[in-house]
């Protein structure tokens with residue numbers, strides 16, 4: 001039989017049994033579509049996290065008080081760790097003198113009531129230095145960032161987030177106005193550009209003041225974190241060792257801080273989410289196998305319904321191989337068509353999700369497309385073999401003289 | 404004298420039905436020459452269909468030898484038998500066995516499609532045979548839109564489209580009224596006069612008498628053979 005004839009014959013057989021065909025197509029396309037949509041979700045989440053981390057420089061070191069359980073390991077829980085021994089501004093000052101340190105921002109965080117002209121709100125208040133702007137990529141929409149001063153100078157100035165500005169000042173000019181934070185007054189010198197989330201901290205809703213002022217407001221001499229950037233990535237590990245040694249010396253020989261490479265955390269998240277994506281894709285692939293079993297069953301029914309037809313084919317000279325090929329073609333045709341519909345449905349689904357969550361980019365990775373289609377076709381082949389063999393082996397006499 | 408086309412030597416075909424062995428064919432010997440016209444008669448269950456199926460290579464005998472055009476066909480593989488069936492044998496059934504989703508023309512074309520004959524040639528041959536059988540205006544009708552006589556004519560056209568040497572008809576008029584049955588037999592006899600060997604299984608004694616060789620079967624055996632002079 002000619003290839004084109006085989007295909008058009010198959011097409012005719014499939015379009016004749018519309019219900020049966022659409023049922024199998026549905027099962028196959030749901031399988032393929034779910035692989036595509038679910039991997040898009042996983043990949044989107046991964047890219048989102050990677051993007052969040054990248055908003056901070058990639059040559060960033062995070063110093064936090066307390067010794068990490070997994071030494072040197074990148075442990076995301078380090079972000080919310082306890083505080084056994086304080087990191088102080090003097091520690092920060094000392095670290096800043098290490099030559100390979102480019103920028104250093106001491107960080108103090110707390111919530112404090114802020115008020116202006118009778119309006120009061122409770123917002124996160126960050127205490128830091130000018131370098132914070134370089135360490136966490138932030139841009140200033142109006143005015144300027146914190147001035148370059150020593151850590152110990154308590155200039156009463158503040159930089160406010162875009163949302164804070166909108167809520168306290170509406171459309172009025174904020175620069176030069178005096179805010180009350182806790183029981184102290186600060187002059188607004190800058191408004192941050194709206195950036196959205198960064199590492200789960202919404203800078204739009206925050207206020208930044210000099211670090212020493214924040215320590216006074218929160219009445220605590222300790223630092224939450226020290227963020228360091230180096231000139232380049234090659235010096236990260238060297239700097240990390242130097243910081244550890246320096247603090248050990250300053251803390252009576254005790255290594256009671258943890259220094260994390262930011263890119264190590266990133267890699268950890270990246271790995272976790274990649275694994276998650278694969279797992280989700282694997283689960284979706286199970287629905288492909290289910291589709292395969294459905295195809296097999298429906299094909300078996302089809303073979304028994306078409307017994308007389310198969311008997312006749314044999315009577316007019318079709319060989320068992322030819323009949324097997326006809327049914328295999330049908331199975332493969334179905335799964336290819338199902339995969340094609342699935343890819344389209346998957347695309348539309350991904351598009352729909354992207355429009356619902358415009359912040360996150362949902363893109364199905366190329367390997368998911370290819371493997372979904374390959375698995376779909378393989379499923380068709382594997383689950384098509386049994387019905388096709390059964391058709392080929394059919395006894396023509398029994399098929400033709402079914403009593 | 405013509406060449407021997409079909410030679411059956413001691414052909415036996417048994418079915419195991421529960422404990423019992425049923426001899427559908429019991430030591431059958433038969434010689435058929437090219438262009439012969441045989442009718443096969445006998446009570447129900449006497450093995451007529453089984454004989455036809457063995458000759459048509461749809462069924463394998465348990466013992467005995469079958470030579471088709473001097474080839475021992477019983478020892479061939481299924482694939483090889485399919486090839487011979489495709490080229491030398493045409494089947495016609497009582498229940499027509501047309502493919503319901505295919506039109507009359509497509510049903511006639513089917514054997515050529517499976518044989519891999521080029522589309523242009525297929526089209527030519529189908530058109531010619533549709534014209535010869537007076538079915539041209541039914542070409543695009545599906546089987547359920549055709550009368551019984553028309554269906555059987557489509558089936559005959561399909562059975563002969565590969566230009567076989569042997570035509571095996573198992574009660575071809577069994578589902579037809581007298582008049583269309585008559586017409587079908589005439590079509591088949593015309594093909595026979597053109598040289599095709601014709602074997603018709605029938606329960607109708609009148610039809611049986613029209614064949615030059617009238618075979619009577621009982622219990623899987625050929626009981627008698629009559630030679631009728633008055634060939635059509």
Ligand SMILES: Nc1ncnc2c1ncn2[C@@H]1O[C@H](COP(=O)(O)OP(=O)(O)OP(=O)(O)O)[C@@H](O)[C@H]1O
Pocket residue numbers: 398418419420425426427445446447448449450451452453454
């Ligand atoms: N698949 C089968 N299994 C068991 N026995 C069978 C089978 N096919 C045929 N037989 C038996 O073989 C014998 C011959 O059957 P066959 O169909 O050849 O008879 P027949 O002469 O064509 O009868 P009818 O006139 O009713 O068509 C019968 O006894 C039948 O019961």
Ligand SMILES: [Mg+2]
Pocket residue numbers: 451452453573
């Ligand atoms: Mg019979």
